[in-house]
Amino acid sequence: MKFFKTKPTPDSVKTIVDTHDSSEFADRVRFCAERLAEQGVSALGGLYDATASRLVRYASTLTRQRDDAEDAVQAALVRIALRPGLLARARYPWAYLLKITRNEALNIVRRRRPMRSLTRPDARIWSDAPPHGEEEIHQLVRLALRKLPSTQAEVVVLKIWEEMTFAEIGEILGQSPNTAASRYRYALQKLSQHLHSVVQEVRHA
Amino acid sequence: MPELPLEQVEELVEESVFHPSPCKRHREQVLKSAVQATVRQKVSHRMIAAGSASILVLGMGILLIRAVATSRPAVPENTPTASPTSVEATTVGAPATPAAAPQHPGSSGSLGEELYRSSESADGPVGHRSGL
Numbered sequence: 187m188k189f190f191k192t193k194p195t196p197d198s199v200k201t202i203v204d205t206h207d208s209s210e211f212a213d214r215v216r217f218c219a220e221r222l223a224e225q226g227v228s229a230l231g232g233l234y235d236a237t238a239s240r241l242v243r244y245a246s247t248l249t250r251q252r253d254d255a256e257d258a259v260q261a262a263l264v265r266i267a268l269r270p271g272l273l274a275r276a277r278y279p280w281a282y283l284l285k286i287t288r289n290e291a292l293n294i295v296r297r298r299r300p301m302r303s304l305t306r307p308d309a310r311i312w313s314d315a316p317p318h319g320e321e322e323i324h325q326l327v328r329l330a331l332r333k334l335p336s337t338q339a340e341v342v343v344l345k346i347w348e349e350m351t352f353a354e355i356g357e358i359l360g361q362s363p364n365t366a367a368s369r370y371r372y373a374l375q376k377l378s379q380h381l382h383s384v385v386q387e388v389r390h391a
Numbered sequence: 392m393p394e395l396p397l398e399q400v401e402e403l404v405e406e407s408v409f410h411p412s413p414c415k416r417h418r419e420q421v422l423k424s425a426v427q428a429t430v431r432q433k434v435s436h437r438m439i440a441a442g443s444a445s446i447l448v449l450g451m452g453i454l455l456i457r458a459v460a461t462s463r464p465a466v467p468e469n470t471p472t473a474s475p476t477s478v479e480a481t482t483v484g485a486p487a488t489p490a491a492a493p494q495h496p497g498s499s500g501s502l503g504e505e506l507y508r509s510s511e512s513a514d515g516p517v518g519h520r521s522g523l
Contacts, residue, residue, distance in 0.1 A: 227422075227429045234418055239410045246411070256413055260421045267425035268432055324407035331404065346404045374401065378394040381403065385395065 209349065211236075215280040219266075223274035227267045234263060237280075241287050243347070247340045248291040250332070254298065258291035265290070281350070285358045288340075323385060330380045338373035341366055 218233040238259060245255035265286055266273050276282040331339050337359075344355045345366075352370070356363040395403075 227425050230422055230425050231418070234421055238413050238418070238421075242411050242413050243409070252411075256417050259413070260417070260424060263421050264425045264428050268428055320406075323403070324409075327403050327407040328409065331407075342404060346401060347408050371397075374397045375394070377404070378397060378400045381400060382395045385403070 212278065212280045215283065216274075219270070219273040219276075219279040219283075222266070222270040226270070230263060230267050233266070237283060238263075240348070241283070244284060244340070244343055245287050245291040247331075247343050248288065248336050249295055250336070254294050255291065258287055258294050261290040261294075262287040278354070281354055281358055284344070284348070288358065326384050327377075327381060330377050330384070333380070334373050334376060338369050338376070341369045342373045342377075345370055 214236055215233070218229070218236050221229045222233055241259045241262065242252070242255045245258040246252055249255045249258060262283065266283065273279050273282055331342060334342070340359070341355055344350045344358065345352070350358075352363040352366045355366040355370075359366060
């Protein structure tokens with residue numbers, strides 16, 4: 187678990203962690219995490235406002251159900267509220283938060299799998315607006331993404347929507363960067379096959 | 392089967408990004424459950440601290456009682472009532488125990504000998520007379 191270690195390393199040592207480019211969003215999450223550690227649970231609202239949308243989006247990749255995704259986010263944030271120091275001291279709080287959310291989402295999936303086989307997939311996931319024109323293509327892309335195995339879909343979401351490196355994705359998933367990269371490649375190939383005809387149809391229509 | 396170039400697929404996915412807004416009550420639920428969880432955690436921490444403190448006090452009390460109990464038998468030896476003279480007085484002045492009854496001088500033999508001896512002493516004068 188090199189990714190989340192808080193122990194400082196010498197500047198000369200080049201690790202996987204050093205490949206991370208700190209984004210504005212990641213800095214904002216860090217600020218919220220530090221404030222949460224200082225002020226306690228009263229500062230959780232700021233962290234929620236900053237991250238909830240993205241966390242629900244990522245969790246729904248795994249749960250396939252909007253309600254389950256929200257439950258996973260709730261469980262993750264409650265966990266953080268109980269031990270805010272962990273998030274504040276993490277080297278990359280945003281990635282740490284994603285990992286906690288992933289664990290909670292997988293727990294929910296494991297618990298509810300027998301029940302979900304009897305219910306229909308949640309139509310609210312990844313499609314809030316009625317499709318027309320380009321939006322229709324986007325919705326079809328999201329639909330194609332949903333049809334991928336969750337192990338591949340989450341890599342695509344983390345890589346493209348969360349703009350993470352394969353090293354970071356590998357650490358979040360508990361896999362090697364090469365595994366993450368190969369899953370990403372397989373996912374893109376499947377999407378490519380699936381989307382070719384669909385996109386052509388929509389654009390010619 | 393015709394395929395889209397992977398770069399184009401990446402662009403399509405990137406353009407398809409969406410920002411789901413969690414339902415309005417979700418924020419309240421999260422904050423409420425977080426507050427409840429922290430309160431529960433504080434209470435449980437205090438309970439654990441109180442429990443461990445009481446166990447510690449109980450353990451120290453038990454140790455103290457044991458220490459007092461082990462030191463108590465040594466106290467009578469030092470008291471004046473337990474002096475050697477009083478012990479001596481009781482042993483010398485009270486021979487009344489049945490087990491300590493004085494034995495006959497020649498009672499070192501068996502019960503039969505004792506009976507014989509007693510009958511002999513009873514017949515003594517008679518024998519003496521018969522010896523006449």
